[in-house]
Amino acid sequence: MTTVRRRIRVTLSAALVAAFAAAPAAQGPMALDSLEHVRASLEKPASKLTLTERKPDFTVHIEKKRPMQDIFEIPPWQLPPIGWQPPAWGGGINLMALVSYVAQNISEAKREHDERKAREEVQRSIAEWCATQENGGAYLVICPRP
Numbered sequence: 001m002t003t004v005r006r007r008i009r010v011t012l013s014a015a016l017v018a019a020f021a022a023a024p025a026a027q028g029p030m031a032l033d034s035l036e037h038v039r040a041s042l043e044k045p046a047s048k049l050t051l052t053e054r055k056p057d058f059t060v061h062i063e064k065k066r067p068m069q070d071i072f073e074i075p076p077w078q079l080p081p082i083g084w085q086p087p088a089w090g091g092g093i094n095l096m097a098l099v100s101y102v103a104q105n106i107s108e109a110k111r112e113h114d115e116r117k118a119r120e121e122v123q124r125s126i127a128e129w130c131a132t133q134e135n136g137g138a139y140l141v142i143c144p145r146p
């Protein structure tokens with residue numbers, strides 16, 4: 001007897017015994033007849049039911065859809081991989097270098113403006129001081145000559 005048949009037979013037998021045990025106990029000869037009936041069932045030949053293995057004739061593919069997948073190629077909360085560089089725009093122009101260049105030029109222009117204002121303020125202060133000196137500070141090297 002194969003293992004599958006034996007398992008089926010044992011399972012059926014256990015189910016029958018459980019069903020009879022759950023039923024109210026019969027009085028007298030009926031109880032013996034029930035037990036004999038179970039024994040007779042166990043002695044019967046194996047079932048002609050056979051289990052064959054079939055290969056499935058269909059396949060299933062499940063793909064989880066990310067939120068906003070239609071809008072973003074990758075989710076907005078996902079960090080870029082280590083070493084990732086943003087793509088160069090405008091035919092290979094490095095935007096970071098361009099921004100750095102503009103910021104440096106702005107910084108230099110501001111510094112030159114501040115220096116020119118400081119020189120003018122110092123020259124004005126010297127001219128005011130020289131005006132308070134005797135002869136307009138003509139004998140002093142720092143004072144402007146009339």
